[in-house]
Amino acid sequence: MKVTLLGAGAWGTAMASQAARHLQDGDVCLWSRSADQLQEIAQSGENKSYLPGINLPKNLHLEADFSAAINRLSEQDLLVVATPMSGLAETITQVLQVAKHPLNIIWLCKGLEPATALLPHQVVEREHQLHGRGLTHAYGALSGPSFAHEVGAGMPCALTVASASAQLCEIVQAAFHHDNMRVYSSDDLIGVELGGAVKNVLAIAAGIGDGLQLGLNARAAVLTRGLAEMMRLVKAAGGKSETCMGLTGVGDLILTATGDLSRNRRVGLELAAGKSLNEILASLGHVAEGVLCAAAVSDLAKRLGVDMPITAMMGEVLSSKLTPKEAVKKLMGRDPKIEA
Incomplete structure (x- = not known):
């Protein structure tokens, strides 16, 4: 399977490392809007701005082209939105505009949209109604007690993926449930998001x-x-x-x-x-x-x-x-x- 993570902050980088430790060369893609940031990561082998001191897997693919990062995925693969809550709406809108087929999408952000008090899945539903282009994507949230630096270092961790789609939960578990990370599943998206x-x-x-x-x-x-x-x-x-x-x-x-x-x-x-x-x-x-x-x-x-x-x-x-x-x-x- 392939995994694309949108956002090369601390969390996106840590979770990209977690997936890349298990998957094959090039299967895990980390996208950033900053080509300079990606060049620095490629040269140093670490994300010095957001996850210093963590050596990233060499099989991690770095991508600055947003459309290429999305459309490398099939309907059995996984897209992870690793932006802060403030960037969720914009990122999902861009995804919906360039996606060529249904995707499996999860987000890592925790919080509510300040102006509307909407939960992340409600923000996504709103943007889907506006920009969905007739495609039916599977959505969910990945959350739980975790500091990015410890995840990046491969230390023990347990998370929960929440979605109405059991298949999406299984895909997330296949991507991340290995080595020192356990991923449990839940169908209570509201409870998981509000807790976070x-x-x-x-x-x-x-x-x-x-x-x-x-x-x-x-x-x-x-x-x-x-x-x-x-x-x-x-x-x-x-x-x-x-x-x-x-x-x-x-x-x-x-x-x-x-x-x-x-x-x-x-x-x-x-x-x-x-x-x-x-x-x-x-x-x-x-x-x-x-x-x-x-x-x-x-x-x-x-x-x-x-x-x-x-x-x-x-x-x-x-x-x-x-x-x-x-x-x-x-x-x-x-x-x-x-x-x-």
């Missing part, structure tokens, strides 16, 4: 708590009550609340809220230190999806009538309506409730 969005916001909250030195008790409370918020939202949106107890919910939440490689956790730590959001984002060099989708998650919760106080407070902190300390005070001052 909400956990980023909660990781900022956990980072703020740690940055303010509120203690391990406080961190446990944030994660536990944050998980309850996630489960309520997933159920209200039409997903399965039990999905939140798996890799793409509690698993990804634990990793992102406690791992030192987490960009969202780092945002929380630096907000607690008194830095401005603009200053923090400028120093990151990479996207922190929790910042981009916090307001959208809160908007979706309001639309569905779901109470998400931790998420709501993070939205107010990120929009500079509250300081981190004020947000903690408001959360701790809420009326007592029944735990359910």
